Amino acid sequence: MSILFCLYLTGCTSTKVHFYTRYLPTTDVSKITKALEDANFTVVKNRHAFPEDIEQSAVLYSLFIQDDKSVSLLTKTLTEIGWPIQQTQALVAGNHWYTKNSVGLYLLPDGVKTANKVATQDLADDYQSRNCNESVKISLKGDNRYTMMFAENKESKTDHLNGYWKVRSYPYLELTSLNEQWWFYFEIEQKIEVDKVSKIQIVELKPVDQYRFFPNCSFVTGVRL
Structure with missing residues (x-):
């Protein structure tokens, strides 16, 4: 006993x-x-x-x-x-x-994280539009799928709203629609911002071209430090 x-x-x-x-x-x-x-x-x-x-x-x-x-x-x-x-x-x-x-x-495999680079796994998140007139959210999923959600969808076609994402060559991110008719490219930028509460680790996706679906928009996500 x-x-x-x-x-x-x-x-x-x-x-x-x-x-x-x-x-x-x-x-x-x-x-x-x-x-x-x-x-x-x-x-x-x-x-x-x-x-x-x-x-x-x-x-x-x-x-x-x-x-x-x-x-x-x-x-x-x-x-x-x-x-x-x-x-x-x-x-x-x-x-x-x-x-x-x-x-x-x-546990980190060798070479996964560096101070000036966002690891691919850390890019999977919800990104909200910034500095534009459109309210858009881009969700990058852990299985490398993406979805776009517009507060007001003005387009009759929806084939650009879903597809796959990948890091083509850092710091460039590629989104490809499921039917491979649409491609979107973003530059990945990592930075620190400060508001009235604390510092925020920001990841910002900046379009490399003027896409008519979200003209002049960039997309951000953040974690408070």
Whole structure:
């Protein structure tokens, strides 16, 4: 009975790993998840964006973590399966905080993120029109599909509203309609803006030509820092 009770307590205090899988293929996610669960970690996966100051594989944790050996075990387990951790940091990075019995795990394949370039995975988002008379939203989906939504659609044809997107050659983004009758090209710009509340990390898509569907429009999305 005592042994069972101890095992029960061990299970209850298993460190929770918030695993950010945004830049990893499914096969790697499955392999890493299994290795961590075999090492008695509870794994919670998500595809959230990384804090801006994470430029390499990292583990973030609370100074008050219950099991102070769990961070060492975590990094050791990852190293054994080919994912060495270059950065361990206490408490916070960006707006991501971790409680006393959880850690954040951010894994980046070599060359995915650079300071002056937006990773392809980070482009998937909803973009709202800016500096124009049209109210338009462009949604870039994670499966490389796109949709355009106009508050007031003045066009009788709708074949330009759906299609596929890709980064043709950074920093240029290409949108191609499903029937391959329409092509739209944008220049990707990353910058910091400031409002009355805080700084905002902005990604802006600037058309490289004057498209009649949304003349003079650019499209933006942002994350508060």
